[in-house]
Amino acid sequence: MRAAIIGGGWAGLSAAVELAKAGVRVTVFEAAKQLGGRARSVEVQGQRLDNGQHILVGAYRETLRLMQEVGADPDRLLKRLPLELSFPASQPLPFHLRLPRLPSPWHLAAGLLAARGASLSEKISAVRFMRFLQGAAYRIGEDCTVKDLLDRHDQRGSLRRHLWEPLCLAALNTAPAQASAQIFVHTLRDSLGSGRAATDLLLPAADLDQLFPTAAANFIRARGGEIRVSTRVEAIDVGPGIRGESFDHAVVAVGPQHAAALLVRHAETIASAQLLAEYAFEPIGTVYCGYPPQVRLPLPMLGLEDRARAQVGQWVFDRGALCGTAGVLAFVLSGHGAWEELDNAALAATLHRQLAATLDRRLPAFLWYQVIREQRATFCCRPNLRRPSVRTALAGCWLAGDYVCAEYPATLEAAVRSGVAAASEILLSESLPVARRASAAGDNSAPQFLRHG
Structure with a gap:
């Protein structure tokens, strides 16, 4: 079986690694000169730097698993630190919060209550907020903005300015006044609301290429796969076919705007293309x-x-x-x-x-x-943003990318999970009997979307 992966970012490489591990012949097409997508290294002033300072957290379980899978040791390449937020110039008082190494949930309660620069009433309110989310199984009903959610639960003052709002902006890259509260709550569930290790900050101690892309490429090549950089894919032919070659499956693992340009060429996927083209x-x-x-x-x-x-x-x-x-x-x-x-x-x-x-x-x-x-x-991770599913209505064509992972914002973990999901769906489809596989394809003739909230 042959699979084409269009896009050599973290989503595409994750799909390629999982497929290569299962014995699939993988070909990765990447338009740029190097792998990594939006999380890659660049040469600046004679030094290897990243195109952006990325932060990982202990909750990134799939990312850490795949790093280990391809031989990129997280313990060596990531500096693990307890969550510590420090704003020394905060007014009227400097703010500092550090979660101690205590069992969950005591690490969060102790960290909040010991935070400097916040009033006791703010701390108690923050603990109540987390307990409410836990009791509601981290579902808020109708989605709204993070600002509205924080207002509703009386999250104000220093903890709002230095904990909830910075976490929202860091995780969703969208201002609280526009960001989806439900997606924000999902990130709280898997970090502050999870085990102690899930809240740890994992700061890259090496350039981003070394964290995953380089090792992933070596892993793929060692299993008979190909990596083709500087190779742009302009169209997906029925089959699927890529640049004159036939494949059994093709995974579109590029940004929403680029995916839309590829999907709009086929009647089966034009609705998905229109959806992605509307993304801000x-x-x-x-x-x-x-x-x-x-x-x-x-x-x-x-x-x-x-x-x-x-x-x-x-x-x-x-x-x-x-x-x-x-x-x-x-x-x-x-x-x-x-x-x-x-x-x-x-x-x-x-x-x-x-x-x-x-x-x-x-x-x-x-x-x-x-x-x-x-x-x-x-x-832009706004409330009720519709997200496409991994499976498209075009036979043999699949989607991967952080925008596909419906419960998460645009993070490395979301990208990795989407790639793993695409690979899993491909392998599952190939394991089905031919008649059942044809029936399953018929059941998915319409575009599938997941909605938040």
């Missing part, structure tokens, strides 16, 4: 600043106060503490905001001033900077 997108900016080696942060990840318009940053990461590149700091800017209006030089200078104010000390001038702007980094 959110940007992510990453600003790398190279300082003298002695410049360090008090923690590997630090929150930046952004209440004033002139303050645009949200988080800053110390790459020296994480990757051994002393003096290199990575500023992260999620979602639409004032930062988009600044040119690269002004943005770097503004973040430099914001960091100095956060640390309350004068910083030496940075030696270099690099700004990476991903205009369509993620889909």
